[in-house]
Amino acid sequence: MPKIRLGISSCLLGQPVRYDGAHRQDRFITDTLGKYVEFVPVCPEVECGLGVPREAMRLVGDPEAPRLVTVRTKIDHTERLVAWARHRVRQLEQENLCGFIFKSKSPSDGMERVKVYSERAPASPLTRGVGMFARIFMAHFPLLPVEDEGRLHDPVLRENFIERLFVFQRWRELLAAGTSLGALVAFHTRHKLLILSHSPKLYRELGRLVAHAREFSSPEIYQRYQTRLMEALRLKATPKKHTNVLYHLMGYFKKDLSADEKEELRELIDYYHQGYVPLVVPITLINHYVRKYRQPYLQEQFYLHPHPVELQLRHHV
Numbered sequence: 090m091p092k093i094r095l096g097i098s099s100c101l102l103g104q105p106v107r108y109d110g111a112h113r114q115d116r117f118i119t120d121t122l123g124k125y126v127e128f129v130p131v132c133p134e135v136e137c138g139l140g141v142p143r144e145a146m147r148l149v150g151d152p153e154a155p156r157l158v159t160v161r162t163k164i165d166h167t168e169r170l171v172a173w174a175r176h177r178v179r180q181l182e183q184e185n186l187c188g189f190i191f192k193s194k195s196p197s198d199g200m201e202r203v204k205v206y207s208e209r210a211p212a213s214p215l216t217r218g219v220g221m222f223a224r225i226f227m228a229h230f231p232l233l234p235v236e237d238e239g240r241l242h243d244p245v246l247r248e249n250f251i252e253r254l255f256v257f258q259r260w261r262e263l264l265a266a267g268t269s270l271g272a273l274v275a276f277h278t279r280h281k282l283l284i285l286s287h288s289p290k291l292y293r294e295l296g297r298l299v300a301h302a303r304e305f306s307s308p309e310i311y312q313r314y315q316t317r318l319m320e321a322l323r324l325k326a327t328p329k330k331h332t333n334v335l336y337h338l339m340g341y342f343k344k345d346l347s348a349d350e351k352e353e354l355r356e357l358i359d360y361y362h363q364g365y366v367p368l369v370v371p372i373t374l375i376n377h378y379v380r381k382y383r384q385p386y387l388q389e390q391f392y393l394h395p396h397p398v399e400l401q402l403r404h405h406v
Contacts, residue, residue, distance in 0.1 A: 092127040093258045096181065096189035096226075098198045099132035101238050106132040110142045113192060115238045122251065125397060129184050133197040133222040137173035139166070148196045148205045152217040155205050157196055167221070170197060174222045178229040186233060187257040188250070189226060193239030197222045200237040232319045233257070244405035245325060251402060252395045253322045256280065259391075260315060268307045273314060274299055282392035284321050286334045291321035326406075332362040334392060338375050345382045354378075369403040 099106050103114035135141060144162060148155035156167045192198040196218075203218035219227075227235060234253035241247045263276050277299045285292040295317050302310045335358045339351070346354070357371040372393060379387045387393065396402060 090255075090258065090262075093125060093187045093254050094129055094185050095126040095254065096129045096131055096184070096186045098190065098192035098195070098238075099130040099135070100192055101190060102128060102130055104130065104132070106135045106141055108134070108141075108143050108145045113238070115241075117241070118190060118238065121400065124399075126254075129181070129186060131177065131181075131222075133170060133174060133177075133220075136177065137166075137170050146196050147214075148203060148218045148221075149208065150205070152205045152215055155218055155221075157221050170221050171225070174225040177222070178226055181226075181230075185261065186230070187261065188234035188236075188254045189230075190241070191220065191223050191235065191237040193237035195220050195223075198237075199223055200227075200235060200240075232315060234319070234322075244402070248396075248402040248406050249322070249325060251400065252283075253319070255396050256283070256318070256322060256391075260318070264311070268311050270302050270307075270310075273302060273311065277314070279389050279391050280318075282334050282337065282390050283395060284318070285337070286326040286330050286392060287324045288321040289330070289333070291317055291324075295321065328362055328364070331368055332358060335361070335371050335375070338387065338392075341384055341387055342378055342382060346378065350378075367404050368406050369401075372403060 097118070100111075100113045101115045101118055103112045103119065105112045107113065134143065134146070144159040144164075146157055146159050146166065149158045150156050156165055157170055158165050158167075191200045193200070194203055196203060197220045199218070199220035200223050201219060202216045203220055204214040204216055205218035206214045223235075227233075234250055234257055236246065236250040241250065259276070263272055266272065277295065281292065281296075284295060295314065298310070298314060298317065305313065339354055339358070342351075354371065354374055357366065357374055360366045361368060361371050375387075376393055378384070379393065
């Protein structure tokens with residue numbers, strides 16, 4: 090698989106572009122995730138023509154439509170940044186991005202919970218804002234996986250985001266190879282249990298959609314499927330939903346495993362469900378049985394290997 094093209098706030102790569110000339114390099118992003126992605130850095134404030142260093146800015150006014158204003162001199166840069174952002178997202182269409190990592194709490198890049206100040210009560214900002222570039226980007230690319238680096242410190246959110254990146258990359262490869270009903274069925278088949286771990290409801294809906302695919306044109310069925318797929322994967326894969334999938338996997342070995350092996354696997358699944366061991370423990374044993382008994386259907390399931398094991402994402406969920 091070629092490297093995933095990932096948009097990112099430039100300061101997270103160590104580029105000294107912040108208002109004070111500093112950066113906010115994130116070592117997990119650059120040193121670990123960076124082995125599998127090709128970064129496309131973006132710094133809204135520098136790229137729209139503001140220098141380094143520069144006066145700090147903040148969002149002011151209505152959280153749904155704030156202004157971008159300098160803190161001390163009250164210069165309004167809203168129109169400048171919005172005009173640049175609308176042009177930049179059109180440029181980014183050519184980059185084939187599979188996602189974006191924003192700088193948390195930034196008035197230009199923050200994905201959520203950005204402070205928005207009121208002129209009437211400047212000491213009591215609301216934390217309901219979205220950075221100006223981030224808002225325009227997410228509206229322009231509603232299906233792309235996005236996160237901010239602060240939320241990536243949560244192991245569940247980190248695993249969810251990176252899983253979505255790899256799924257989106259595989260989806261892009263499917264589209265590049267040419268759309269056909271057979272290719273869509275094969276893609277869905279290999280991702281079924283992964284989808285089930287996020288949303289049993291959308292798992293059933295996507296199954297019905299594929300089953301009735303001949304009722305739609307090729308562009309329409311692919312668009313419908315992509316929308317529902319990314320909607321499903323945005324939902325958290327909880328221990329309860331993972332446990333359901335793990336027992337589903339166990340059912341494929343009912344004629345192969347001895348009574349002791351079945352009991353051992355049940356025990357590990359139960360330990361995971363109770364929070365005593367991470368997901369990687371029962372998954373490792375199931376992968377062992379997949380290889381040992383050469384279970385053809387499960388050998389193709391991305392649920393068992395959704396991302397490189399070197400990332401160790403399932404060691405912490």
